Amino acid sequence: MKYxxxxxxxxxxxxxxxxxxxxxxxxxxxxxxxxASVLLAIFGVAIGxxxxxxxxxxxxxxxxxxxxxVTDLPxxxxxxxxxxLPVLLFQSAMNTDARQLAEDASSIFTLxxxxxxxxxxxxxxxxxxxxxxxLLACLLVGAIVATTDPIAVIGIFREAGAPGRLVRxxxxxxxxxxxxxxxxxxxxxxxxxxxxAFDPAQTAVQAIALPLGGVVLGAVAGRLAxxxxxxxxxxxxxxxxxxxxxPYVAFVVAEHTLRISGVMAVVGAGVTFAMYGPAKAPPDxxxxxxxVWEQIxxxxxxxxxxxxxxxAPGLIAGATLLDLFLLGVVxxxxxxxxxxxxxxxxxxxxxxxIGPQISAAFRWxxxxxxxxxxxxxxxxxxxxxxxxxxxxxxSFVAVLATGYVFYTLLIQGTTLRxxxxxxxxxRLSPVDxxxxxDVLAAARRHVADRVExxxxxxxxxxxxxxxxxxxxxxxxxxxxxxxxxxAIALATLARAxxxxxxxxxxxxxxxxxxxDRLLGDARRLGDRSRASGAEGYAEADAxxxxxxxxxxxxxxxxxxxxxxxxxxxxxxxxxxxxxVTSAAVARLxxxxxxxxxxxxxxxxxxxxxxxxxxxxxxxxxxxxxxxxQYPGYAEALERRLLANAAxxxxxxxxxxxxxxxxxxxxxxxxxxxxxxxxxRGVGARPALDLGLDPETLIxxxxxxARLPDDALKQLVRLIEPVFVRPGERLIRRGDxxxxxxxxxxxxxxxxxxxxxxxxxxxxxxxxxIALLTDSPRTADVDAIAYxxxxxxxxxxxLAFLDDHPELAAEVAATAERRRLENxxxxxxxxxx
Numbered sequence: 001m002k003y004x005x006x007x008x009x010x011x012x013x014x015x016x017x018x019x020x021x022x023x024x025x026x027x028x029x030x031x032x033x034x035x036a037s038v039l040l041a042i043f044g045v046a047i048g049x050x051x052x053x054x055x056x057x058x059x060x061x062x063x064x065x066x067x068x069x070v071t072d073l074p075x076x077x078x079x080x081x082x083x084x085l086p087v088l089l090f091q092s093a094m095n096t097d098a099r100q101l102a103e104d105a106s107s108i109f110t111l112x113x114x115x116x117x118x119x120x121x122x123x124x125x126x127x128x129x130x131x132x133x134x135l136l137a138c139l140l141v142g143a144i145v146a147t148t149d150p151i152a153v154i155g156i157f158r159e160a161g162a163p164g165r166l167v168r169x170x171x172x173x174x175x176x177x178x179x180x181x182x183x184x185x186x187x188x189x190x191x192x193x194x195x196x197a198f199d200p201a202q203t204a205v206q207a208i209a210l211p212l213g214g215v216v217l218g219a220v221a222g223r224l225a226x227x228x229x230x231x232x233x234x235x236x237x238x239x240x241x242x243x244x245x246x247p248y249v250a251f252v253v254a255e256h257t258l259r260i261s262g263v264m265a266v267v268g269a270g271v272t273f274a275m276y277g278p279a280k281a282p283p284d285x286x287x288x289x290x291x292v293w294e295q296i297x298x299x300x301x302x303x304x305x306x307x308x309x310x311x312a313p314g315l316i317a318g319a320t321l322l323d324l325f326l327l328g329v330v331x332x333x334x335x336x337x338x339x340x341x342x343x344x345x346x347x348x349x350x351x352x353x354i355g356p357q358i359s360a361a362f363r364w365x366x367x368x369x370x371x372x373x374x375x376x377x378x379x380x381x382x383x384x385x386x387x388x389x390x391x392x393x394x395s396f397v398a399v400l401a402t403g404y405v406f407y408t409l410l411i412q413g414t415t416l417r418x419x420x421x422x423x424x425x426x427r428l429s430p431v432d433x434x435x436x437x438d439v440l441a442a443a444r445r446h447v448a449d450r451v452e453x454x455x456x457x458x459x460x461x462x463x464x465x466x467x468x469x470x471x472x473x474x475x476x477x478x479x480x481x482x483x484x485x486x487a488i489a490l491a492t493l494a495r496a497x498x499x500x501x502x503x504x505x506x507x508x509x510x511x512x513x514x515x516d517r518l519l520g521d522a523r524r525l526g527d528r529s530r531a532s533g534a535e536g537y538a539e540a541d542a543x544x545x546x547x548x549x550x551x552x553x554x555x556x557x558x559x560x561x562x563x564x565x566x567x568x569x570x571x572x573x574x575x576x577x578x579x580v581t582s583a584a585v586a587r588l589x590x591x592x593x594x595x596x597x598x599x600x601x602x603x604x605x606x607x608x609x610x611x612x613x614x615x616x617x618x619x620x621x622x623x624x625x626x627x628x629q630y631p632g633y634a635e636a637l638e639r640r641l642l643a644n645a646a647x648x649x650x651x652x653x654x655x656x657x658x659x660x661x662x663x664x665x666x667x668x669x670x671x672x673x674x675x676x677x678x679x680r681g682v683g684a685r686p687a688l689d690l691g692l693d694p695e696t697l698i699x700x701x702x703x704x705a706r707l708p709d710d711a712l713k714q715l716v717r718l719i720e721p722v723f724v725r726p727g728e729r730l731i732r733r734g735d736x737x738x739x740x741x742x743x744x745x746x747x748x749x750x751x752x753x754x755x756x757x758x759x760x761x762x763x764x765x766x767x768x769i770a771l772l773t774d775s776p777r778t779a780d781v782d783a784i785a786y787x788x789x790x791x792x793x794x795x796x797x798l799a800f801l802d803d804h805p806e807l808a809a810e811v812a813a814t815a816e817r818r819r820l821e822n823x824x825x826x827x828x829x830x831x832x
Contacts, residue, residue, distance in 0.1 A: 010069055015303070022302040037305060037373055038413040041406065044309020052313050070310065080378040082251065084304040086266050090247035091297035092175050093270025094290075112176035114345065119146040119337040120184055126333035127400075131326055136192050137393050140383070143184040144401045145334060147375040148177050170366070178375055179214075179263040183207055185379055193388045214254050214261030218268025221250045226273055230280030236288040239281050243289055244296070246273060278515055283505050301374070308377035312406070315380060315398040323396075327403045334404070335367070342367045361423035368412055368419050372405045485604035487533040489596045493608055494526035494537075496591050500584040507648035509641045510580050511685055514573060518580060534611045541615045544581070545622050547574075547725060558723060564690055567723060572688035575630070578623040579637055585616045625726055629746060629786040636686050643682045651675045690788070692721035697744040697790050702763050703810065711804060718796040724787040730767075731781035737770025740797045746787025751780040752822045759784065769815045771797055778822060 022040060029036040047070060053059075054067035123142035128135050187206060190196075225246045232238035247266045254265035278286050342363045350357050358366070380401035384394045454460075501518045504510045510518070521544040528536030551574060554567040592612060597605035627634045651672065658668040691697070694716045698704055704715065722741070724730065730741065730748065747761045760766055770777050771794055792800065801808035 018306055022306055035413050038409045040305040041309045041409045044306040045312055048310040048313040084300045086247035086251040087296055087300040089266040090270040091293050093267045094274040096271055108172035112173045113180050115341045116146045116177055116180040122337035123330055123333045126329050133396050136188055140188040141397055141400050143181055143188055144376055144379045145404045146181040148174055148370055175267055179211055182263050183211055183261055211261045211264040214264030215268040217254050218250050218265040219272045222269040222272030226276035226280050229277055236285045239285055240289045240292050304374040308374050312402050315402045319399045323399045327400055330400055330404050331407055338367055338370050361425045364423055365420055365425055369416055371408045371413050376401055376405050483533050485600045486607045487529055489600050489604045489608035490529035490537045490611055491526045493588055494522050496588055497584050498522040500587055504580060507645050509644035511576055514577055537611050541618055564692055568688045568690050575626050576637060582619050582623050585619055588612055625785055633688050647675055647679050690723055694719055694721055697721055697788055700744045701742055720791045722789040722791045724783045724789055726783055726785055728783045731777050733777050733780050735777045737777055739791045739793050740768040740771055741766050742790040744788045744790055746785045749782050749784045768811055772815050
């Protein structure tokens, strides 16, 4: 396509006027109860159609010039793809919670990939018998119209109160849907242009390798960008600039340098940046970045829709009756393909528990909500600009793709809300209806009390209407099922915990890299509580306190290599996470009494308080175990937390004084600078010393106290420090003895064959009997606390005892004593 040469000023003026016009789309669409994308499409088509009429010259040369300026803007498909598409994809990816995406990964990937492939081939094969075009051209149409625009349907879902997991599923599907469709589009277009024969195996390999390569590139780019943000964290402008550059760098490098999927590179970059960015940037900087991106996304989405819609009348100007018939085929084939996914695949996934449970009503809405949007129009425009294609193919693709977009927007889009009302998915559930009545009752009682206070303060009499409403509000809860009230109470506690954690983040009293984990734990508490009540709350609590995969991996690396740096960092993270969680749980206890009881009743509040008490106990035990092993580090963390909280309170006080006019801007600036200096003085979280230095651990053991210096040096070379977590099994009965262990700190529990148990603490040895007698282990040994152990391998242990007879005699005496005790316990158990 060729464009008129026009001044930069004219281009800027036209785009500015369009921006002013689209700014009215949201309020007008809300008033008309239409999706904003529908209104933008109508607006763009109206401008494009009017421009076509004015270009005829019937209204004079001035009108013709204006029309040509609008329709001949120097914005081709490349401009749309490279300027707008990365922005839209990156913003969607940044809004995706990586943890939630991982939980629904199987559902999202299946729906995104399978739905696109099924839709592409169903539409292509349905067109082939009727269209005077090759099969590849029909498949190209199928790939173009397989892209979906989730904005309208997600907006309606949220208004209707759709399950959060269903909204996440549609968002995640749409994120990968475009990538899969564009990949197929590129493959089919290349086959048509090059004339190569269709090779299913090669096409399948490309369809997998290209997106996968894009994801890897994007993940690396997103991680590097997040690290750069961490170095530029003091100013909100620099990190925001990095984030704006990231999607364009990822897209261009992927598409033009590495020849892999630029779309997936942007998606990978966005998800990775959103995962690591909040841990690198201060909360206020990240909020500024997100706000800027919301504005950029709105500009890009609005402009791409209007500008592509302006070109739409020109794309379908030569449509025929055959094209109208073929459009009907596309509509029917697309609905059939989507129905196969929604009513065929999704129920199977729900039955296999790899997808959410979705009611039939919601399935109908998902089916009808498959709207197409700007991406489809941009891909159709790209086809019209390929001079290598015949005019017939270009017209065929442009007419059908453009016609289908406007069919979905003007027919499905305008009737989607009516379908939502007809199916009833916008109605409150019985539980929500009952909760609504309880909330109204609590609010009216609170209002009545406040009105009474205000009336007394001014010497007035409270209105009778207020008293009557308060009287009507008294009475039993409208929610009949106590379990439902408890579930809502616990979910409310989880939301309150999330707010407390965010407050800690604002106070800068929690390390940023822990924020995602802490918020994820709070979200899981809420989700499990809504699903299973108190039992689900307890399960989520246990999941949050488990030793993570990273902690277990760091422990294995430390044992295998002797390097403890990673282990020290993850244990410091765990220490801080438990400290923050413990403080948050303590602050929730008054919340249960003061906020939950008035709405859900004293019984629900009592049950929530009981569940909260159990959680405080489990968190407290986990924290106490670490405190016992590292008391000095616990004190250092607590001092840092309190120092940061005090600094934040002081800064807030200065802000309040500025707002009240007590101090001026100059003094406020000076005070804030002083606060910043003191905050930097608090410094980063101190490093955790695991205390695994062999010489230090050996010095704690009385057993080695009488060894000469050369023997101690020999022992340091032979012995291995071992970090052990509570609950870890160190020795299993029946196994072959491979090492002896010395307890430098902590405690273990020994369970003999008879079932009797005893504990060993600092300075004691275990595992030696099997080595001295060359027999299998006779007991199980489990850690009951964090332990610092010294491990001496079998050969080194026996050789060291041979070199030091006095030590050997002492160890043998201990082993014989335990053997006799175990034998006596076994005999007693047999007699009983």
